[in-house]
Amino acid sequence: DQQVKQNSPSLSVQEGRISILNCDYTNSMFDYFLWYKKYPAEGPTFLISISSIKDKNEDGRFTVFLNKSAKHLSLHIVPSQPGDSAVYFCAASPFGNEKLTFGTGTRLTIIP
Amino acid sequence: KAGVTQTPRYLIKTRGQQVTLSCSPISGHRSVSWYQQTPGQGLQFLFEYFSETQRNKGNFPGRFSGRQFSNSRSEMNVSTLELGDSALYLCASSANGVGSYNEQFFGPGTRLTVL
Numbered sequence: 579d580q581q582v583k584q585n586s587p588s589l590s591v592q593e594g595r596i597s598i599l600n601c602d603y604t605n606s607m608f609d610y611f612l613w614y615k616k617y618p619a620e621g622p623t624f625l626i627s628i629s630s631i632k633d634k635n636e637d638g639r640f641t642v643f644l645n646k647s648a649k650h651l652s653l654h655i656v657p658s659q660p661g662d663s664a665v666y667f668c669a670a671s672p673f674g675n676e677k678l679t680f681g682t683g684t685r686l687t688i689i690p
Numbered sequence: 691k692a693g694v695t696q697t698p699r700y701l702i703k704t705r706g707q708q709v710t711l712s713c714s715p716i717s718g719h720r721s722v723s724w725y726q727q728t729p730g731q732g733l734q735f736l737f738e739y740f741s742e743t744q745r746n747k748g749n750f751p752g753r754f755s756g757r758q759f760s761n762s763r764s765e766m767n768v769s770t771l772e773l774g775d776s777a778l779y780l781c782a783s784s785a786n787g788v789g790s791y792n793e794q795f796f797g798p799g800t801r802l803t804v805l
Contacts, residue, residue: 610791621694621780621796622733629791667733676721676784677746678794680733 581605582670584681592689597655599684601668604649608670612678613642613653615664622667626653629673655686663688692717694783694797702803708769711800715762715783721745722764723794724756727778736779739764740786768802776804 583602591597599613609630614622628635628642628651635642641654655662665685669678695714703709715722723746724736735748739758756766762783768775778801782794 612793614796619778619799619801621696621782621798624793624795627791627793669733673791675746676723676738676740676786676792676794677735677748678723678725678733678782679735680725682732 579604580682581608582668582679582681584666584668584684586684587682588685588687590687590689591658593660594657597653597658597662597686597688599653599655599666599668599686601651601653601681602649603651603670605670605679606649607672608679609673610671611642611644611651612669612671613640614667614669615662616667616683617664625666658686658688660688660690662686694781694795696779696781696797696800698800699798700801700803702805703771704805705771705773707771708767709771709802710765710767711779711781711802713764713766713781713783713797715764715781716795719783719785719795720762721784721786721792721794722758722762723782723784724764724766725780725782725796726750727780727799728774728776733780736766771804773804775802777802 612627613625723738738746784792
């Protein structure tokens with residue numbers, strides 16, 4: 579039972595344009611959501627997070643949007659840069675619980 | 691601040707052997723979690739330790755175990771290794787403030803190959 583889903587295995591975006599990565603979840607107990615970036619054979623790097631009391635959180639070029647009614651979140655990267663090419667994972671957990679449930683990842687390729 | 695460190699970075703073992711992996715969390719972080727990443731199953735939660743106690747556990751067999759020391763360093767052990775245990779094992783730490791949301795920060799991982 580995949581509780582966190584990233585339905586796009588891959589995404590290609592032109593440098594300078596907006597990258598939008600999507601994530602859906604099914605477990606109503608999830609109320610904290612995180613995005614990680616990962617290169618092969620390395621650990622995930624934390625990018626940005628959002629709690630269920632918010633619907634938007636920004637940090638530099640990264641913005642995460644949360645739609646609780648649709649159980650959907652998205653990560654926007656503006657403008658996209660070649661160094662953004664990596665696999666992006668969304669993850670979710672209930673409040674106060676360190677157990678993260680990860681999506682399957684989306685490979686983002688930024689085309690120069 | 692130094693990040694999460696894991697040792698060793700690479701390991702090759704044969705079926706039936708056991709292995710111990712080590713993780714040092716970010717200074718001041720009290721929660722340590724372990725994850726397994728495989729191509730087929732993705733990133734899956736193994737267990738979490740806080741103040742030397744296992745607080746959460748994923749759906750893995752009893753061959754997978756762990757512990758945490760008083761300095762928050764953690765080890766995980768896999769006994770009777772199987773071919774399917776070949777994976778990248780990731781450790782993550784968080785500050786785990788009471789009543790707050792805590793980001794988890796990951797180490798570089800230990801690549802385990804079982805032959």
